[in-house]
Amino acid sequence: MNSRSPAGVVVGVDGSAHAAAAADWAAQEAVRRGCALHLVHAVNTGTVTLSPRTSSAVTDLILHDADAVLADALGKVRASHPTLRLTGDVVPRDAAEAVLTAAEHAELAVVGTRGHGGFASLLLGSVSLRVAAHASCPVVVVRGAPQVGSHVLVAVRDEHDGGTLRFALRTGELTGLPVHALHTWSPVVADVGHMAPMVDEIGEEARLHEQLLRHTCDPIREEFPDVVFEARQEHGATAGTLVEASRKAALLVVSRRQPAPHFGLRLGTAVHAVLHHAYCPVAVVPLG
Incomplete structure:
Protein backbone atom coordinates (compact mmCIF):
# COMPACT_ATOMS: atom_id res chain seq x y z
CA MET A 1 0.00 0.00 0.00
CA ASN A 2 1.43 3.35 -1.10
CA SER A 3 -0.30 6.48 0.13
CA ARG A 4 1.83 8.73 -2.07
CA SER A 5 0.91 8.85 -5.74
CA PRO A 6 3.14 9.40 -8.74
CA ALA A 7 2.96 12.87 -10.28
CA GLY A 8 -0.35 13.26 -12.09
CA VAL A 9 -3.97 13.72 -11.05
CA VAL A 10 -5.24 12.42 -7.69
CA VAL A 11 -8.94 11.94 -6.88
CA GLY A 12 -10.66 10.90 -3.67
CA VAL A 13 -13.37 8.23 -4.00
CA ASP A 14 -15.75 6.71 -1.45
CA GLY A 15 -18.54 5.08 -3.43
CA SER A 16 -20.79 8.15 -3.33
CA ALA A 17 -22.36 9.80 -6.37
CA HIS A 18 -20.37 12.98 -5.69
CA ALA A 19 -17.11 11.03 -5.70
CA ALA A 20 -18.10 9.23 -8.90
CA ALA A 21 -18.64 12.59 -10.61
CA ALA A 22 -15.27 13.77 -9.31
CA ALA A 23 -13.54 10.62 -10.59
CA ASP A 24 -15.07 11.05 -14.04
CA TRP A 25 -13.97 14.71 -14.16
CA ALA A 26 -10.49 13.76 -12.95
CA ALA A 27 -10.17 11.03 -15.57
CA GLN A 28 -11.03 13.42 -18.38
CA GLU A 29 -8.50 15.92 -17.03
CA ALA A 30 -5.77 13.26 -16.76
CA VAL A 31 -6.39 12.28 -20.39
CA ARG A 32 -6.09 15.92 -21.46
CA ARG A 33 -2.87 16.32 -19.50
CA GLY A 34 -1.43 13.03 -20.72
CA CYS A 35 -0.67 11.87 -17.18
CA ALA A 36 -1.72 9.11 -14.79
CA LEU A 37 -4.77 9.13 -12.53
CA HIS A 38 -4.49 7.89 -8.95
CA LEU A 39 -7.62 6.98 -6.95
CA VAL A 40 -7.56 7.18 -3.16
CA HIS A 41 -10.17 5.55 -0.94
CA ALA A 42 -9.68 6.24 2.76
CA VAL A 43 -11.15 4.28 5.65
CA ASN A 44 -10.49 5.38 9.19
CA THR A 45 -10.19 2.02 10.95
CA GLY A 46 -9.12 3.79 14.13
CA THR A 47 -12.76 4.58 14.82
CA VAL A 48 -13.56 0.90 15.41
CA THR A 49 -14.16 0.70 19.16
CA LEU A 50 -14.67 -2.99 19.79
CA SER A 51 -12.93 -5.46 22.06
CA PRO A 52 -9.38 -6.51 21.05
CA ARG A 53 -10.68 -10.01 20.35
CA THR A 54 -13.07 -8.86 17.65
CA SER A 55 -11.58 -5.62 16.35
CA LEU A 74 -11.30 1.74 -10.88
CA GLY A 75 -13.46 -0.47 -13.07
CA LYS A 76 -15.80 2.37 -14.00
CA VAL A 77 -12.95 4.72 -14.87
CA ARG A 78 -11.14 2.01 -16.84
CA ALA A 79 -14.29 1.24 -18.83
CA SER A 80 -14.67 4.89 -19.84
CA HIS A 81 -10.96 5.56 -20.39
CA PRO A 82 -9.28 2.26 -21.35
CA THR A 83 -5.93 3.84 -22.30
CA LEU A 84 -5.56 5.93 -19.14
CA ARG A 85 -2.71 5.03 -16.79
CA LEU A 86 -4.62 4.16 -13.63
CA THR A 87 -3.59 3.30 -10.06
CA GLY A 88 -5.40 3.22 -6.74
CA ASP A 89 -4.94 2.69 -3.02
CA VAL A 90 -7.02 1.97 0.05
CA VAL A 91 -5.56 4.10 2.83
CA PRO A 92 -6.48 3.37 6.49
CA ARG A 93 -6.56 6.95 7.73
CA ASP A 94 -8.60 10.15 7.76
CA ALA A 95 -9.95 10.91 4.28
CA ALA A 96 -8.63 14.47 3.99
CA GLU A 97 -5.18 13.44 5.23
CA ALA A 98 -5.13 10.54 2.74
CA VAL A 99 -5.89 12.79 -0.23
CA LEU A 100 -3.48 15.49 0.94
CA THR A 101 -0.66 12.97 1.34
CA ALA A 102 -1.34 11.38 -2.04
CA ALA A 103 -1.38 14.78 -3.70
CA GLU A 104 1.93 16.03 -2.29
CA HIS A 105 3.67 15.53 -5.64
CA ALA A 106 0.61 15.67 -7.90
CA GLU A 107 -0.25 18.20 -10.59
CA LEU A 108 -3.85 18.34 -9.44
CA ALA A 109 -6.17 16.95 -6.75
CA VAL A 110 -9.89 16.42 -7.37
CA VAL A 111 -12.66 15.88 -4.81
CA GLY A 112 -16.44 15.82 -4.82
CA THR A 113 -18.44 18.27 -2.78
CA ARG A 114 -19.67 15.66 -0.29
CA GLY A 115 -19.21 11.98 0.44
CA HIS A 116 -21.32 9.58 2.49
CA GLY A 117 -20.49 11.23 5.80
CA GLY A 118 -21.85 14.40 7.36
CA PHE A 119 -25.21 16.06 6.87
CA ALA A 120 -26.98 15.70 3.54
CA SER A 121 -28.07 19.36 3.73
CA LEU A 122 -24.49 20.63 3.66
CA LEU A 123 -23.37 21.95 0.29
CA LEU A 124 -19.70 21.24 0.91
CA GLY A 125 -18.25 18.46 3.06
CA SER A 126 -15.45 18.91 5.57
CA VAL A 127 -13.08 16.65 3.61
CA SER A 128 -13.41 18.73 0.44
CA LEU A 129 -12.99 21.94 2.41
CA ARG A 130 -9.86 20.70 4.18
CA VAL A 131 -8.26 19.46 0.97
CA ALA A 132 -8.99 22.77 -0.79
CA ALA A 133 -7.59 24.69 2.17
CA HIS A 134 -4.35 22.75 2.67
CA ALA A 135 -3.24 21.03 -0.55
CA SER A 136 0.11 22.04 -2.00
CA CYS A 137 -1.24 21.64 -5.56
CA PRO A 138 -4.37 23.06 -7.22
CA VAL A 139 -7.61 21.40 -6.09
CA VAL A 140 -10.79 21.05 -8.15
CA VAL A 141 -14.05 20.58 -6.27
CA VAL A 142 -16.72 18.97 -8.46
CA ARG A 143 -20.41 19.18 -7.58
CA GLY A 144 -22.65 16.59 -9.22
CA ALA A 145 -22.47 16.12 -12.99
CA PRO A 146 -20.42 19.05 -14.32
CA GLN A 147 -22.31 21.34 -16.66
CA VAL A 148 -21.17 21.94 -20.22
CA GLY A 149 -19.89 25.49 -19.91
CA SER A 150 -18.69 27.76 -22.68
CA HIS A 151 -15.48 29.07 -21.10
CA VAL A 152 -13.01 28.98 -18.21
CA LEU A 153 -13.66 31.78 -15.71
CA VAL A 154 -10.79 33.05 -13.55
CA ALA A 155 -10.97 35.56 -10.72
CA VAL A 156 -8.14 38.11 -10.80
CA ARG A 157 -7.59 40.49 -7.90
CA ASP A 158 -4.06 41.76 -8.48
CA GLU A 159 -0.60 40.85 -9.80
CA HIS A 160 -0.23 38.13 -7.15
CA ASP A 161 -2.79 36.06 -9.07
CA GLY A 162 -0.36 35.28 -11.89
CA GLY A 163 -0.15 31.57 -11.04
CA THR A 164 -3.93 31.30 -10.92
CA LEU A 165 -4.29 33.03 -14.27
CA ARG A 166 -1.63 30.75 -15.76
CA PHE A 167 -3.54 27.67 -14.48
CA ALA A 168 -6.72 28.97 -16.13
CA LEU A 169 -4.97 29.65 -19.43
CA ARG A 170 -3.35 26.22 -19.36
CA THR A 171 -6.81 24.72 -18.83
CA PRO A 178 -11.75 30.55 -24.17
CA VAL A 179 -10.69 32.08 -20.86
CA HIS A 180 -12.53 34.99 -19.25
CA ALA A 181 -10.72 36.90 -16.50
CA LEU A 182 -12.96 38.78 -14.08
CA HIS A 183 -11.74 41.51 -11.72
CA THR A 184 -14.25 42.72 -9.13
CA TRP A 185 -14.01 45.80 -6.92
CA SER A 186 -16.13 47.99 -4.69
CA PRO A 187 -16.02 51.77 -5.11
CA VAL A 188 -14.25 53.61 -2.34
CA VAL A 189 -17.00 56.22 -2.54
CA ALA A 190 -20.00 54.53 -0.95
CA ASP A 191 -22.07 57.50 0.26
CA VAL A 192 -25.10 57.34 -2.04
CA GLY A 193 -26.19 60.84 -1.01
CA HIS A 194 -23.02 62.30 -2.46
CA MET A 195 -22.63 60.11 -5.53
CA ALA A 196 -23.49 62.72 -8.17
CA PRO A 197 -20.52 65.04 -7.65
CA MET A 198 -18.19 62.07 -7.36
CA VAL A 199 -18.89 60.37 -10.69
CA ASP A 200 -15.55 61.55 -12.02
CA GLU A 201 -13.77 60.03 -9.03
CA ILE A 202 -15.50 56.68 -9.60
CA GLY A 203 -14.57 56.85 -13.27
CA GLU A 204 -10.94 57.45 -12.34
CA GLU A 205 -11.08 54.52 -9.92
CA ALA A 206 -12.43 52.31 -12.70
CA ARG A 207 -9.56 53.37 -14.95
CA LEU A 208 -7.05 52.43 -12.25
CA HIS A 209 -8.63 48.99 -11.87
CA GLU A 210 -8.53 48.54 -15.63
CA GLN A 211 -4.80 49.33 -15.60
CA LEU A 212 -4.28 46.84 -12.78
CA LEU A 213 -6.16 44.15 -14.69
CA ARG A 214 -4.18 44.70 -17.88
CA HIS A 215 -0.88 44.87 -16.01
CA THR A 216 -1.65 41.50 -14.41
CA CYS A 217 -3.05 39.71 -17.46
CA ASP A 218 -1.09 40.93 -20.47
CA PRO A 219 2.32 39.34 -19.72
CA ILE A 220 0.81 35.93 -18.92
CA ARG A 221 -1.68 35.75 -21.77
CA GLU A 222 1.27 36.14 -24.15
CA GLU A 223 2.48 32.71 -22.96
CA PHE A 224 -0.68 31.15 -24.42
CA PRO A 225 -1.10 32.75 -27.86
CA ASP A 226 -3.60 30.15 -29.09
CA VAL A 227 -6.07 30.66 -26.23
CA VAL A 228 -8.93 33.08 -26.84
CA PHE A 229 -8.83 35.48 -23.90
CA GLU A 230 -10.83 38.38 -22.58
CA ALA A 231 -10.63 40.37 -19.35
CA ARG A 232 -13.27 42.54 -17.78
CA GLN A 233 -13.96 44.33 -14.52
CA GLU A 234 -17.17 44.71 -12.54
CA HIS A 235 -17.82 46.63 -9.38
CA SER A 255 -6.70 31.82 -5.70
CA ARG A 256 -5.96 30.53 -2.22
CA ARG A 257 -3.89 33.21 -0.56
CA GLN A 258 -1.76 32.86 2.55
CA PRO A 259 -3.91 33.33 5.67
CA ALA A 260 -3.45 36.35 7.89
CA PRO A 261 -1.08 35.50 10.79
CA HIS A 262 -3.67 36.03 13.51
CA PHE A 263 -6.61 34.25 11.88
CA GLY A 264 -7.25 30.54 11.44
CA LEU A 265 -9.19 30.62 8.16
CA ARG A 266 -7.09 29.38 5.26
CA LEU A 267 -9.72 30.21 2.65
CA GLY A 268 -11.10 33.71 2.19
CA THR A 269 -14.81 34.42 2.45
CA ALA A 270 -15.20 34.75 -1.33
CA VAL A 271 -13.54 31.35 -1.91
CA HIS A 272 -15.79 29.78 0.73
CA ALA A 273 -18.82 31.26 -1.01
CA VAL A 274 -17.96 30.01 -4.51
CA LEU A 275 -17.06 26.55 -3.20
CA HIS A 276 -20.53 26.33 -1.69
CA HIS A 277 -22.59 28.04 -4.37
CA ALA A 278 -20.85 28.08 -7.78
CA TYR A 279 -22.74 26.48 -10.66
CA CYS A 280 -19.63 24.76 -12.06
CA PRO A 281 -16.55 22.96 -10.72
CA VAL A 282 -14.19 25.25 -8.81
CA ALA A 283 -10.38 25.11 -8.99
CA VAL A 284 -8.55 26.51 -5.95
CA VAL A 285 -4.95 27.41 -6.80
CA PRO A 286 -2.53 27.94 -3.85
CA LEU A 287 -0.33 31.01 -4.08
CA GLY A 288 3.24 30.92 -2.82
Whole structure:
Protein backbone atom coordinates (compact mmCIF):
# COMPACT_ATOMS: atom_id res chain seq x y z
CA MET A 1 0.00 0.00 0.00
CA ASN A 2 1.43 3.35 -1.10
CA SER A 3 -0.30 6.48 0.13
CA ARG A 4 1.83 8.73 -2.07
CA SER A 5 0.91 8.85 -5.74
CA PRO A 6 3.14 9.40 -8.74
CA ALA A 7 2.96 12.87 -10.28
CA GLY A 8 -0.35 13.26 -12.09
CA VAL A 9 -3.97 13.72 -11.05
CA VAL A 10 -5.24 12.42 -7.69
CA VAL A 11 -8.94 11.94 -6.88
CA GLY A 12 -10.66 10.90 -3.67
CA VAL A 13 -13.37 8.23 -4.00
CA ASP A 14 -15.75 6.71 -1.45
CA GLY A 15 -18.54 5.08 -3.43
CA SER A 16 -20.79 8.15 -3.33
CA ALA A 17 -22.36 9.80 -6.37
CA HIS A 18 -20.37 12.98 -5.69
CA ALA A 19 -17.11 11.03 -5.70
CA ALA A 20 -18.10 9.23 -8.90
CA ALA A 21 -18.64 12.59 -10.61
CA ALA A 22 -15.27 13.77 -9.31
CA ALA A 23 -13.54 10.62 -10.59
CA ASP A 24 -15.07 11.05 -14.04
CA TRP A 25 -13.97 14.71 -14.16
CA ALA A 26 -10.49 13.76 -12.95
CA ALA A 27 -10.17 11.03 -15.57
CA GLN A 28 -11.03 13.42 -18.38
CA GLU A 29 -8.50 15.92 -17.03
CA ALA A 30 -5.77 13.26 -16.76
CA VAL A 31 -6.39 12.28 -20.39
CA ARG A 32 -6.09 15.92 -21.46
CA ARG A 33 -2.87 16.32 -19.50
CA GLY A 34 -1.43 13.03 -20.72
CA CYS A 35 -0.67 11.87 -17.18
CA ALA A 36 -1.72 9.11 -14.79
CA LEU A 37 -4.77 9.13 -12.53
CA HIS A 38 -4.49 7.89 -8.95
CA LEU A 39 -7.62 6.98 -6.95
CA VAL A 40 -7.56 7.18 -3.16
CA HIS A 41 -10.17 5.55 -0.94
CA ALA A 42 -9.68 6.24 2.76
CA VAL A 43 -11.15 4.28 5.65
CA ASN A 44 -10.49 5.38 9.19
CA THR A 45 -10.19 2.02 10.95
CA GLY A 46 -9.12 3.79 14.13
CA THR A 47 -12.76 4.58 14.82
CA VAL A 48 -13.56 0.90 15.41
CA THR A 49 -14.16 0.70 19.16
CA LEU A 50 -14.67 -2.99 19.79
CA SER A 51 -12.93 -5.46 22.06
CA PRO A 52 -9.38 -6.51 21.05
CA ARG A 53 -10.68 -10.01 20.35
CA THR A 54 -13.07 -8.86 17.65
CA SER A 55 -11.58 -5.62 16.35
CA SER A 56 -9.02 -7.33 14.10
CA ALA A 57 -11.71 -9.29 12.26
CA VAL A 58 -13.92 -6.23 11.93
CA THR A 59 -10.99 -4.18 10.63
CA ASP A 60 -10.29 -6.86 8.03
CA LEU A 61 -13.93 -6.74 6.97
CA ILE A 62 -13.84 -2.94 6.67
CA LEU A 63 -10.69 -3.11 4.55
CA HIS A 64 -12.22 -5.86 2.40
CA ASP A 65 -15.27 -3.68 1.73
CA ALA A 66 -12.97 -0.74 1.01
CA ASP A 67 -11.08 -2.81 -1.55
CA ALA A 68 -14.41 -3.53 -3.24
CA VAL A 69 -15.30 0.18 -3.34
CA LEU A 70 -11.94 1.03 -4.88
CA ALA A 71 -12.15 -1.83 -7.38
CA ASP A 72 -15.59 -0.66 -8.47
CA ALA A 73 -14.35 2.92 -8.95
CA LEU A 74 -11.30 1.74 -10.88
CA GLY A 75 -13.46 -0.47 -13.07
CA LYS A 76 -15.80 2.37 -14.00
CA VAL A 77 -12.95 4.72 -14.87
CA ARG A 78 -11.14 2.01 -16.84
CA ALA A 79 -14.29 1.24 -18.83
CA SER A 80 -14.67 4.89 -19.84
CA HIS A 81 -10.96 5.56 -20.39
CA PRO A 82 -9.28 2.26 -21.35
CA THR A 83 -5.93 3.84 -22.30
CA LEU A 84 -5.56 5.93 -19.14
CA ARG A 85 -2.71 5.03 -16.79
CA LEU A 86 -4.62 4.16 -13.63
CA THR A 87 -3.59 3.30 -10.06
CA GLY A 88 -5.40 3.22 -6.74
CA ASP A 89 -4.94 2.69 -3.02
CA VAL A 90 -7.02 1.97 0.05
CA VAL A 91 -5.56 4.10 2.83
CA PRO A 92 -6.48 3.37 6.49
CA ARG A 93 -6.56 6.95 7.73
CA ASP A 94 -8.60 10.15 7.76
CA ALA A 95 -9.95 10.91 4.28
CA ALA A 96 -8.63 14.47 3.99
CA GLU A 97 -5.18 13.44 5.23
CA ALA A 98 -5.13 10.54 2.74
CA VAL A 99 -5.89 12.79 -0.23
CA LEU A 100 -3.48 15.49 0.94
CA THR A 101 -0.66 12.97 1.34
CA ALA A 102 -1.34 11.38 -2.04
CA ALA A 103 -1.38 14.78 -3.70
CA GLU A 104 1.93 16.03 -2.29
CA HIS A 105 3.67 15.53 -5.64
CA ALA A 106 0.61 15.67 -7.90
CA GLU A 107 -0.25 18.20 -10.59
CA LEU A 108 -3.85 18.34 -9.44
CA ALA A 109 -6.17 16.95 -6.75
CA VAL A 110 -9.89 16.42 -7.37
CA VAL A 111 -12.66 15.88 -4.81
CA GLY A 112 -16.44 15.82 -4.82
CA THR A 113 -18.44 18.27 -2.78
CA ARG A 114 -19.67 15.66 -0.29
CA GLY A 115 -19.21 11.98 0.44
CA HIS A 116 -21.32 9.58 2.49
CA GLY A 117 -20.49 11.23 5.80
CA GLY A 118 -21.85 14.40 7.36
CA PHE A 119 -25.21 16.06 6.87
CA ALA A 120 -26.98 15.70 3.54
CA SER A 121 -28.07 19.36 3.73
CA LEU A 122 -24.49 20.63 3.66
CA LEU A 123 -23.37 21.95 0.29
CA LEU A 124 -19.70 21.24 0.91
CA GLY A 125 -18.25 18.46 3.06
CA SER A 126 -15.45 18.91 5.57
CA VAL A 127 -13.08 16.65 3.61
CA SER A 128 -13.41 18.73 0.44
CA LEU A 129 -12.99 21.94 2.41
CA ARG A 130 -9.86 20.70 4.18
CA VAL A 131 -8.26 19.46 0.97
CA ALA A 132 -8.99 22.77 -0.79
CA ALA A 133 -7.59 24.69 2.17
CA HIS A 134 -4.35 22.75 2.67
CA ALA A 135 -3.24 21.03 -0.55
CA SER A 136 0.11 22.04 -2.00
CA CYS A 137 -1.24 21.64 -5.56
CA PRO A 138 -4.37 23.06 -7.22
CA VAL A 139 -7.61 21.40 -6.09
CA VAL A 140 -10.79 21.05 -8.15
CA VAL A 141 -14.05 20.58 -6.27
CA VAL A 142 -16.72 18.97 -8.46
CA ARG A 143 -20.41 19.18 -7.58
CA GLY A 144 -22.65 16.59 -9.22
CA ALA A 145 -22.47 16.12 -12.99
CA PRO A 146 -20.42 19.05 -14.32
CA GLN A 147 -22.31 21.34 -16.66
CA VAL A 148 -21.17 21.94 -20.22
CA GLY A 149 -19.89 25.49 -19.91
CA SER A 150 -18.69 27.76 -22.68
CA HIS A 151 -15.48 29.07 -21.10
CA VAL A 152 -13.01 28.98 -18.21
CA LEU A 153 -13.66 31.78 -15.71
CA VAL A 154 -10.79 33.05 -13.55
CA ALA A 155 -10.97 35.56 -10.72
CA VAL A 156 -8.14 38.11 -10.80
CA ARG A 157 -7.59 40.49 -7.90
CA ASP A 158 -4.06 41.76 -8.48
CA GLU A 159 -0.60 40.85 -9.80
CA HIS A 160 -0.23 38.13 -7.15
CA ASP A 161 -2.79 36.06 -9.07
CA GLY A 162 -0.36 35.28 -11.89
CA GLY A 163 -0.15 31.57 -11.04
CA THR A 164 -3.93 31.30 -10.92
CA LEU A 165 -4.29 33.03 -14.27
CA ARG A 166 -1.63 30.75 -15.76
CA PHE A 167 -3.54 27.67 -14.48
CA ALA A 168 -6.72 28.97 -16.13
CA LEU A 169 -4.97 29.65 -19.43
CA ARG A 170 -3.35 26.22 -19.36
CA THR A 171 -6.81 24.72 -18.83
CA GLY A 172 -8.12 26.74 -21.76
CA GLU A 173 -5.24 25.46 -23.87
CA LEU A 174 -6.01 21.83 -22.94
CA THR A 175 -9.77 22.08 -23.38
CA GLY A 176 -9.91 24.45 -26.34
CA LEU A 177 -12.15 26.77 -24.32
CA PRO A 178 -11.75 30.55 -24.17
CA VAL A 179 -10.69 32.08 -20.86
CA HIS A 180 -12.53 34.99 -19.25
CA ALA A 181 -10.72 36.90 -16.50
CA LEU A 182 -12.96 38.78 -14.08
CA HIS A 183 -11.74 41.51 -11.72
CA THR A 184 -14.25 42.72 -9.13
CA TRP A 185 -14.01 45.80 -6.92
CA SER A 186 -16.13 47.99 -4.69
CA PRO A 187 -16.02 51.77 -5.11
CA VAL A 188 -14.25 53.61 -2.34
CA VAL A 189 -17.00 56.22 -2.54
CA ALA A 190 -20.00 54.53 -0.95
CA ASP A 191 -22.07 57.50 0.26
CA VAL A 192 -25.10 57.34 -2.04
CA GLY A 193 -26.19 60.84 -1.01
CA HIS A 194 -23.02 62.30 -2.46
CA MET A 195 -22.63 60.11 -5.53
CA ALA A 196 -23.49 62.72 -8.17
CA PRO A 197 -20.52 65.04 -7.65
CA MET A 198 -18.19 62.07 -7.36
CA VAL A 199 -18.89 60.37 -10.69
CA ASP A 200 -15.55 61.55 -12.02
CA GLU A 201 -13.77 60.03 -9.03
CA ILE A 202 -15.50 56.68 -9.60
CA GLY A 203 -14.57 56.85 -13.27
CA GLU A 204 -10.94 57.45 -12.34
CA GLU A 205 -11.08 54.52 -9.92
CA ALA A 206 -12.43 52.31 -12.70
CA ARG A 207 -9.56 53.37 -14.95
CA LEU A 208 -7.05 52.43 -12.25
CA HIS A 209 -8.63 48.99 -11.87
CA GLU A 210 -8.53 48.54 -15.63
CA GLN A 211 -4.80 49.33 -15.60
CA LEU A 212 -4.28 46.84 -12.78
CA LEU A 213 -6.16 44.15 -14.69
CA ARG A 214 -4.18 44.70 -17.88
CA HIS A 215 -0.88 44.87 -16.01
CA THR A 216 -1.65 41.50 -14.41
CA CYS A 217 -3.05 39.71 -17.46
CA ASP A 218 -1.09 40.93 -20.47
CA PRO A 219 2.32 39.34 -19.72
CA ILE A 220 0.81 35.93 -18.92
CA ARG A 221 -1.68 35.75 -21.77
CA GLU A 222 1.27 36.14 -24.15
CA GLU A 223 2.48 32.71 -22.96
CA PHE A 224 -0.68 31.15 -24.42
CA PRO A 225 -1.10 32.75 -27.86
CA ASP A 226 -3.60 30.15 -29.09
CA VAL A 227 -6.07 30.66 -26.23
CA VAL A 228 -8.93 33.08 -26.84
CA PHE A 229 -8.83 35.48 -23.90
CA GLU A 230 -10.83 38.38 -22.58
CA ALA A 231 -10.63 40.37 -19.35
CA ARG A 232 -13.27 42.54 -17.78
CA GLN A 233 -13.96 44.33 -14.52
CA GLU A 234 -17.17 44.71 -12.54
CA HIS A 235 -17.82 46.63 -9.38
CA GLY A 236 -19.77 44.78 -6.73
CA ALA A 237 -19.39 42.08 -4.09
CA THR A 238 -16.77 39.56 -5.22
CA ALA A 239 -18.53 36.40 -4.02
CA GLY A 240 -21.94 37.18 -5.48
CA THR A 241 -20.48 38.40 -8.77
CA LEU A 242 -18.37 35.26 -9.23
CA VAL A 243 -21.21 32.90 -8.33
CA GLU A 244 -23.52 34.56 -10.84
CA ALA A 245 -20.79 34.62 -13.50
CA SER A 246 -20.18 30.88 -12.98
CA ARG A 247 -23.60 29.98 -14.44
CA LYS A 248 -22.17 29.65 -17.95
CA ALA A 249 -18.62 28.57 -17.07
CA ALA A 250 -17.09 25.11 -17.40
CA LEU A 251 -14.68 25.85 -14.56
CA LEU A 252 -14.20 28.71 -12.09
CA VAL A 253 -10.59 29.28 -11.02
CA VAL A 254 -9.79 31.18 -7.81
CA SER A 255 -6.70 31.82 -5.70
CA ARG A 256 -5.96 30.53 -2.22
CA ARG A 257 -3.89 33.21 -0.56
CA GLN A 258 -1.76 32.86 2.55
CA PRO A 259 -3.91 33.33 5.67
CA ALA A 260 -3.45 36.35 7.89
CA PRO A 261 -1.08 35.50 10.79
CA HIS A 262 -3.67 36.03 13.51
CA PHE A 263 -6.61 34.25 11.88
CA GLY A 264 -7.25 30.54 11.44
CA LEU A 265 -9.19 30.62 8.16
CA ARG A 266 -7.09 29.38 5.26
CA LEU A 267 -9.72 30.21 2.65
CA GLY A 268 -11.10 33.71 2.19
CA THR A 269 -14.81 34.42 2.45
CA ALA A 270 -15.20 34.75 -1.33
CA VAL A 271 -13.54 31.35 -1.91
CA HIS A 272 -15.79 29.78 0.73
CA ALA A 273 -18.82 31.26 -1.01
CA VAL A 274 -17.96 30.01 -4.51
CA LEU A 275 -17.06 26.55 -3.20
CA HIS A 276 -20.53 26.33 -1.69
CA HIS A 277 -22.59 28.04 -4.37
CA ALA A 278 -20.85 28.08 -7.78
CA TYR A 279 -22.74 26.48 -10.66
CA CYS A 280 -19.63 24.76 -12.06
CA PRO A 281 -16.55 22.96 -10.72
CA VAL A 282 -14.19 25.25 -8.81
CA ALA A 283 -10.38 25.11 -8.99
CA VAL A 284 -8.55 26.51 -5.95
CA VAL A 285 -4.95 27.41 -6.80
CA PRO A 286 -2.53 27.94 -3.85
CA LEU A 287 -0.33 31.01 -4.08
CA GLY A 288 3.24 30.92 -2.82
